[in-house]
Amino acid sequence: xxxVVVRVAGIxxxxxxxxxxxxxxxxxxxxxxxxxxxxxxxxxxxLPAVERRRAPDTVLYATxxxxxxxxxxxxxxxxxxxxxxxxxxDIAITHYMCSTLxxxxxxxxxxxxxxxxxxxxxxxxxxxxGCRAPSTAVSAWxxxxxxxxxxxxxxxxxxxxxxxxxxxxxxxxxxLCTTIPFDCGFALALVLAPDGPATVGARLRLxxxxxxxxxxxxxxxxxxxxxxxxxxxDSLALLQALAVGEPATLRIDAGPSFAxxxxxxx
Amino acid sequence: xxxxxxxxxxLAVTAHTATSAAGRGVAAFTRSLxxxxxxxxxxxxxxxxxxxxxxxxxxxxxxxxxxxxxxxDCRNNRLxxxxxxxxxxxxxxxxxxxxxGADRVAVVLGTSTASIGxxxxxxxxxxxxxxFAPPYRNFLLHSPHSLVAFVQGVLGTTGPACTVATAxxxxxxxxxxxxxxxxxGWADAAVVGGVDTLCxxxxxxxxxLQLVSDAPCRPFDVARRGISIGEAAGFALLERGAVDxxxxxxxxxxxxxxxxxxxxxxxxxxGARLAIDAALQRAGLEAAAVDYVNLHGTATPANDxxxxxxxxESFPAGTRASSTKGWTGHTLGAAGIVDAVACLxxxxxxxxxxxxxCDVPDPLCGPQLAQDNVDRAPQVALSSSFGFGGNNAxxxxxxxxxx
Numbered sequence: 264x265x266x267v268v269v270r271v272a273g274i275x276x277x278x279x280x281x282x283x284x285x286x287x288x289x290x291x292x293x294x295x296x297x298x299x300x301x302x303x304x305x306x307x308x309x310l311p312a313v314e315r316r317r318a319p320d321t322v323l324y325a326t327x328x329x330x331x332x333x334x335x336x337x338x339x340x341x342x343x344x345x346x347x348x349x350x351x352x353d354i355a356i357t358h359y360m361c362s363t364l365x366x367x368x369x370x371x372x373x374x375x376x377x378x379x380x381x382x383x384x385x386x387x388x389x390x391x392x393g394c395r396a397p398s399t400a401v402s403a404w405x406x407x408x409x410x411x412x413x414x415x416x417x418x419x420x421x422x423x424x425x426x427x428x429x430x431x432x433x434x435x436x437x438x439l440c441t442t443i444p445f446d447c448g449f450a451l452a453l454v455l456a457p458d459g460p461a462t463v464g465a466r467l468r469l470x471x472x473x474x475x476x477x478x479x480x481x482x483x484x485x486x487x488x489x490x491x492x493x494x495x496x497d498s499l500a501l502l503q504a505l506a507v508g509e510p511a512t513l514r515i516d517a518g519p520s521f522a523x524x525x526x527x528x529x
Numbered sequence: 530x531x532x533x534x535x536x537x538x539x540l541a542v543t544a545h546t547a548t549s550a551a552g553r554g555v556a557a558f559t560r561s562l563x564x565x566x567x568x569x570x571x572x573x574x575x576x577x578x579x580x581x582x583x584x585x586x587x588x589x590x591x592x593x594x595x596x597x598x599x600x601x602d603c604r605n606n607r608l609x610x611x612x613x614x615x616x617x618x619x620x621x622x623x624x625x626x627x628x629x630g631a632d633r634v635a636v637v638l639g640t641s642t643a644s645i646g647x648x649x650x651x652x653x654x655x656x657x658x659x660x661f662a663p664p665y666r667n668f669l670l671h672s673p674h675s676l677v678a679f680v681q682g683v684l685g686t687t688g689p690a691c692t693v694a695t696a697x698x699x700x701x702x703x704x705x706x707x708x709x710x711x712x713x714g715w716a717d718a719a720v721v722g723g724v725d726t727l728c729x730x731x732x733x734x735x736x737x738l739q740l741v742s743d744a745p746c747r748p749f750d751v752a753r754r755g756i757s758i759g760e761a762a763g764f765a766l767l768e769r770g771a772v773d774x775x776x777x778x779x780x781x782x783x784x785x786x787x788x789x790x791x792x793x794x795x796x797x798x799x800g801a802r803l804a805i806d807a808a809l810q811r812a813g814l815e816a817a818a819v820d821y822v823n824l825h826g827t828a829t830p831a832n833d834x835x836x837x838x839x840x841x842e843s844f845p846a847g848t849r850a851s852s853t854k855g856w857t858g859h860t861l862g863a864a865g866i867v868d869a870v871a872c873l874x875x876x877x878x879x880x881x882x883x884x885x886x887c888d889v890p891d892p893l894c895g896p897q898l899a900q901d902n903v904d905r906a907p908q909v910a911l912s913s914s915f916g917f918g919g920n921n922a923x924x925x926x927x928x929x930x931x932x
Contacts, residue, residue: 265714341788351672352694357645361652364729368577369736376734377792377917380641381673381694386918389786395800397784398920399702402692404674410691414706421709438652441660442668471632471715519678520687521632 266470267416270462271505272425273336273454275328277305278496279447279489284331288506291499296485301447309333309340310391317374318387321353324450325384325431326391336454336464338425340392343454344418345427347385347400348411350494351443353378358437384431405494407432408451409478409517412501415455416469425456430495449495451502465505465529472514472522479513501525533806536813539770539778539927540708543625546616547870548608549761549863550584551856554615558856559874562882565902567856569745569757574727579736582745584759584858585727586611598679601670603647604726605640606679612724612762613683622766625718626684635716636681636690637707639699639723641862641916643692644675646728676724688716694862696916697825699723700763701865704924705782707767722764725862731758738792746828746859747886748852749837749894753828759858763866765873775929777876780814780909783807787919793831798839800921801913805843808911808923817845819925820907821881822897823868825915826852827859828886832915834893841895849905850897855885865914869924872910876928879906 274284280297281287282305290297305327306315315323325347333340351357356379363371380386382400389398403410408430415428431450435443456462479500480487486503489496497516504511504527511527546554550568551561561568572578574585589607593599598606613619626634651665660666669675674692681690689710693699700723707719725731735741735758742755770778785807787800794801809816822844824836833852840850853871860867875881881903890898908931912924 267713350674357648360730360734361645361649364649364733365652368729368733371733371737373734373737373739373792376730376737379730379734380696380917382696382916382918382920383791385695385786386791386920389788389919390790393788395786395788395803398695398786398918399693399706399784400695400918400920402673402694403690404669404672404678407674410689413689414691417709417713417715420713438655438660439648439671441658442666442671444668518687518690519681521689 266468267420268458268466268468269416269419269455270458270464271453271467272456272462272464273332273338275331275452277324277327278449291503291506314387314391319353319356319378320448321431321433322384322387324448325429326388328450328452329388329427329429332452332454338454341394342396343425343427344396344422345385345388345398346411346415346418348407348430349402350405350407350432352381354433354439354443355436358439403518406516406518408495408497409515409523413517413523419455419457423457425454428453428455430498432493432495445493447492449493451495451498465527468526469523472524476514478516533810537712537781537811539780540711540767541770541773541776542765542779542873543768543773543776544618544621544766545870545873546612546618547761547763547867548586548612548615549857549860549867550586550759555874559878561856565885567885569858575729579732580743581741582757583727584757586760598682600667601675601679603644603670605644605646605676605724608726608760608762609676609679609724612764618764622684622720625766626686629717631685631687633688633717634686635688635707635710635719636677636686637693637703637719637721638677638680639693639703639862639865640673640676641694641696641699641725642728642730643673644670645730646726649729684720695920696918697861697864698914698916698920698922699862699865701914701922701924702784704779705784708779708782719767720764721767722866723863724762725860726760731861740829742828745886746854748826748828748854748884749833749891749898750887751889751891753830753833755829756827757858759860761857761860761863761867763863763870777873777929778927780927781808781812781925783923785921789919792917794835794915795919798835800919801839801915804921804923808925812925814909816843819844819848819909819911821875821910822848822850823872823912824850824852825913826854828854833891837891837893840897844897846896848897849881849899849903851882851884851899853882865922868912872912872926875907875910876926880904881907
């Protein structure tokens with residue numbers, strides 16, 4: 264079976280009570296339970312002020328986490344291929360589009376329409392950072408974290424160069440609340456570098472799981488509870504292993520019948 | 530800037546199919562191309578149709594998906610089913626799943642709007658509580674991944690399965706992602722392709738951006754006024770090159786970003802050029818080796834102006850280039866696979882399709898632009914796809930048993 268080894272060179276996060284990696288890492292090591300109130304709208308440092316005002320929330324969450332991960336990795340965002348992964352993209356824009364189309368379709372906003380594409384966050388990020396490297400926007404329903412992690416690791420190995428992974432989802436709004444169980448925003452970013460003497464960060468070895476099993480959970484109650492509120496919180500078991508800094512072996516779902524075994528070697 | 534990539538070993542395209550307004554299956558698409566018979570019609574879609582032309586696939590209102598997938602029955606998956614069952618593709622793909630094992634066949638498909646048409650319907654029929662009516666209360670039905678979930682279910686695979694949703698480059702990028710998975714040993718074969726269907730989101734959305742033509746689209750014509758939106762499903766089966774040397778081959782791919790604007794191309798086509806260079810590099814070919822270029826050629830004033838200059842400057846005068854959007858309309862997230870199949874038809878059938886509805890070419894076009902079909906058998910064909918967000922993908926295909 265195949266495997267891929269990468270280094271986690273940078274981490275960024277913006278989620279309920281987890282407004283940056285230092286805060287999140289402390290909480291995941293068993294520190295104070297994170298503040299359960301919705302955090303303020305992020306102001307991502309790499310996004311121009313005008314974009315910060317008009318960009319959808321998912322773009323702000325995603326680019327906030329991305330900027331933090333790039334800074335930690337000391338990586339130039341203009342050079343990093345990026346993989347953006349999300350279950351639903353921007354649910355608020357889907358709600359706007361579908362409710363406008365149901366009532367007054369000819370009044371649809373052109374800006375909201377071009378912001379409705381699944382690769383909107385990737386597009387805003389590339390424009391803000393001047394990045395002409397390849398970028399993709401993927402989805403694997405509620406397995407978008409594992410699937411995005413897998414694609415990012417394969418790309419890092421293929422390019423033999425660092426890549427940026429950004430995983431994000433927003434709270435459901437309007438009638439979509441009756442079918443989409445997400446009730447808070449969550450964005451996570453990792454800079455994954457190929458393993459080698461010049462790279463730093465925890466080693467992550469991914470291989471395909473060959474036996475049936477259940478995905479690893481974080482050990483903390485608040486972190487397990489978040490998994491039911493946003494699919495991106497699937498990342499918390501891995502983030503806890505990275506925060507604690509001890510060797511760990513995790514199972515990460517990357518599809519309904521495809522799972523990764525992730526060995527974390529700090 | 531990213532380093533120039535190394536050449537890759539070719540993959541065999543052991544099966545392929547496309548269903549669009551230009552016909553169901555390869556034989557029908559080939560006939561339309563040869564006879565220069567386009568599939569566009571005056572817009573008769575939705576309750577309040579805009580004045581424009583569309584590429585619509587007939588029969589989707591009647592033909593449901595198999596019962597086992599009733600929970601995610603929607604126009605997009607109905608078109609996926611119609612596409613999968615054309616040209617015997619489903620049988621060939623299932624045979625590959627049996628041969629390699631369910632966990633060794635990846636499914637990577639592109640879509641722009643997936644099943645959003647079902648979400649639009651749900652919003653038109655809200656229940657008394659203001660929420661979705663019971664038949665619409667299915668999370669997966671309203672997710673961009675609904676297409677891949679359906680196709681993976683039909684094929685019965687358990688390997689990597691991923692949706693690529695980078696707007697109009699989606700189903701070109703799937704070839705790149707799948708090639709990486711096979712070369713790095715994560716899969717032995719991959720079902721790639723894409724499906725996008727007509728829905729109010731794209732009809733009214735592109736209309737709001739003033740990118741929709743009121744007449745059939747006229748790629749690269751001086752008088753072009755925008756796109757005609759179409760719907761399509763297309764699939765290809767990729768296996769290692771040694772499996773079938775006579776099959777057409779995926780020789781290379783290139784991806785890039787414009788870093789310019791959400792809905793307008795880079796004025797000098799910088800991203801497009803980067804993607805073309807990377808694709809040729811992976812194929813181990815010079816631009817002069819490309820006999821045919823299937824252009825993105827949407828017929829918007831901006832896209833075609835930029836692309837005309839890029840092609841004129843990037844390829845020799847002897848290369849032939851055309852847009853087949855006049856036959857199919859712009860099928861958005863399915864455009865990459867439909868154009869890839871047009872390239873495969875050109876390679877296998879030995880002719881180059883021209884550009885339907887292009888009567889007076891934009892003076893920006895170089896000598897490469899083919900208005901009429903060309904009776905010449907290409908050995909190497911290249912396809913370009915560009916999406917919103919400045920997302921570019923280029924594929925290079927070669928004829929089987931190429932010298």
